[in-house]
Amino acid sequence: MRCPFCRTDNDRVIDSRAGDDGASIRRRRECLGCRRRFTTYERIERQLLTVVKKGGVRDPFDRDKLKRGLAKACWKRPVTDDDIEAVVASLEAELYGMGESEVPSRVIGERLMELLKALDQVAYVRFASVYREFKDVRDFVDELEPILAQSPRPAR
Ligand SMILES: [Zn+2]
Structure with missing residues (x-):
């Protein structure tokens, strides 16, 4: 110095x-x-992550925005704020661990969906329906069917 x-x-x-x-x-x-x-x-220098969206638009990685999106997907589901925080923290650790400064939004979306799937299936489908661009309704149903098959309707 x-x-x-x-x-x-x-x-x-x-x-x-x-x-x-x-x-x-x-x-x-x-x-x-x-x-x-x-x-x-x-x-401490925190390397900033840039999310590259479709069409090349770049946005800074926004964990709060991500948490809000997840909270929406988990609305009225047995998922706590801590669960959501854990998902985001886990995703962040992976993203920063990749050592890349730019990450395609698709990579983030896919990884989030995997993490959500393990956490809560309904939240996963809700999230997927928003973040994955379903080509048509059929794709959405394909995604939904195995989940509905696993969880029978509760008895009245
Ligand atoms: Zn001096």
Whole structure:
């Protein structure tokens, strides 16, 4: 780190501590050239993900928007906010783990559907009906049928 006073690029760290927000580190340094002290802040850089939509439109990855969409799909289903948070966190971990800065929206949609399918089948179909572009009603029914076959109507 170059000294702000004498421009010497040689210092020692006297003290390091976490910043108030917990996402930064504050370091107290002493310049070995002029012995003056200065403070630096290190901040964790969160790589921003860009979602590439059909037609090439690019949008920043928006986890809140995603959560709202999932909450809608899970409306009146036995799915808690924690479940939804876990799905989003799991998806995020995968996306960031891919190490790509741009992710096609299709990849996100498909992965989300897999995660939802494991969580709640009705929520999955609702979500799929919105996010996957069904070519026609037939596709939607194809998706729905095996699920309906598995869950008989509750007795009245
Ligand atoms: Zn200096």
